[in-house]
Amino acid sequence: MVDNNLLFQYLLRLGDDQQILSQRLSEWCGHAPTLEEDLALANIALDLLGQARSLYTYAGEVEGAGRDEDQLAFLRYENEYTNALIVERPNGDFAHTITRQLFYSVYMDLHWNALLSSKDETVRAIAAKAVKEVDYHVRHAAEWVIRLGQGTEESHQRMVEALEEFAIYTGELFEMDDLAQQMFKAGVGVDLTLLRPEWEQQIAAVLGEAGLRMPEVNWMQTGGRSGEHTEHLGHLLCELQYMQRAYPGMTW
Amino acid sequence: MVSAMAEVRSLDHEAIRRQVWEAAAAVPDPEIPVVTVADLGILREVRVEPDGTPVALVTPTYSGCPATRMIEEEVLAAIQLAGFPQARVETVLSPPWTTDWLSAEGREKLRAYGIAPPQTGSNSKRALFGKTSVACPHCGSAETERVSEFGSTPCKALYRCLSCREPFDYFKCL
Numbered sequence A: 001m002v003d004n005n006l007l008f009q010y011l012l013r014l015g016d017d018q019q020i021l022s023q024r025l026s027e028w029c030g031h032a033p034t035l036e037e038d039l040a041l042a043n044i045a046l047d048l049l050g051q052a053r054s055l056y057t058y059a060g061e062v063e064g065a066g067r068d069e070d071q072l073a074f075l076r077y078e079n080e081y082t083n084a085l086i087v088e089r090p091n092g093d094f095a096h097t098i099t100r101q102l103f104y105s106v107y108m109d110l111h112w113n114a115l116l117s118s119k120d121e122t123v124r125a126i127a128a129k130a131v132k133e134v135d136y137h138v139r140h141a142a143e144w145v146i147r148l149g150q151g152t153e154e155s156h157q158r159m160v161e162a163l164e165e166f167a168i169y170t171g172e173l174f175e176m177d178d179l180a181q182q183m184f185k186a187g188v189g190v191d192l193t194l195l196r197p198e199w200e201q202q203i204a205a206v207l208g209e210a211g212l213r214m215p216e217v218n219w220m221q222t223g224g225r226s227g228e229h230t231e232h233l234g235h236l237l238c239e240l241q242y243m244q245r246a247y248p249g250m251t252w
Numbered sequence B: 001m002v003s004a005m006a007e008v009r010s011l012d013h014e015a016i017r018r019q020v021w022e023a024a025a026a027v028p029d030p031e032i033p034v035v036t037v038a039d040l041g042i043l044r045e046v047r048v049e050p051d052g053t054p055v056a057l058v059t060p061t062y063s064g065c066p067a068t069r070m071i072e073e074e075v076l077a078a079i080q081l082a083g084f085p086q087a088r089v090e091t092v093l094s095p096p097w098t099t100d101w102l103s104a105e106g107r108e109k110l111r112a113y114g115i116a117p118p119q120t121g122s123n124s125k126r127a128l129f130g131k132t133s134v135a136c137p138h139c140g141s142a143e144t145e146r147v148s149e150f151g152s153t154p155c156k157a158l159y160r161c162l163s164c165r166e167p168f169d170y171f172k173c174l
């Protein structure tokens, strides 16, 4: 029997990762380098938002306190979000955004695939939809990383800098804290440490083709899973939550 | 006597199910109105509850497809208009929607509308990774190239024909 409170926390965590990255990617709307990229990043953001909605809706049902997806998405405080720090980092330049997309999409592709054998039927159903969407995200990011890595001296240099910046945020994605352990034991979640070798291999393959390599990292930044965030999340939430805070209960 | 009654009731329910299906199936997709929700495979099933309440099951294409809510509302309105005010529409996520569920008729309607229909066998990585060629919906040429895998709606990709030089949408595999 799965503890409902733990399952609730677990679903929120998964939902927060998707929602916060969705919000970040939406910031590119109208600012991307080309029209096609504007559409691509907005579409990826939309996929992530849809996945977050499914997770929040289910989280609300599990919690049983009458909170719906909107209340969970818009009416929590900063320390109640447990997304990984990598998704709340500012977008930076296009190379930064694409680097994060590669790191994160490959991670979620492996994660959703592993969740296809979750004992929780709804988690399985959400994963089965998401995994097909994330395939497109992985390919989009990988193609750009190769293009930028092999592009001009400047695009290559920007990729090097972006890899430096985001590498220290990748360790947190595979952390097995108490909640992750318990959900793994209950058969709902997965052992994230098992995904890491495959992740490293796939990232190395793309970077190799791009003429880039993963920087050496001997220290990983962490904190998001316990609600300790960078200064950037608060600003993101101000914009994200504005309408619900200004007009409580507002609907379309 | 009892079994005869049950038979009558189940026949009634079958008639309801069929009428509700026909009403729901005719609802056009809000983004590509030449195809219906039945053509797209979004309308999964119609069930009739023991008390006679019809329930239509619909499934979203992409997790974040903004048309999902509108489709649900329009399907419900169509069923109610057909004489079933108590009907409900429910969303199901599993099994996940795939472009393989597009009907042959739906594919032809897409092509005639100028959207290249998806390759079949979309669950295979080969189709997903764009290794198959997409024929131009305008001139039929197989000499086409992908511009972007993301287009004006979640289900479309942007292509260009190298023969007639026309750009076109491709209903991409999922």
Ligand SMILES: [Zn+2]
Pocket (backbone or CB within 6 Å): B136, B137, B138, B139, B140, B141, B161, B162, B163, B164, B165, B166
């Ligand atoms: Zn053509």
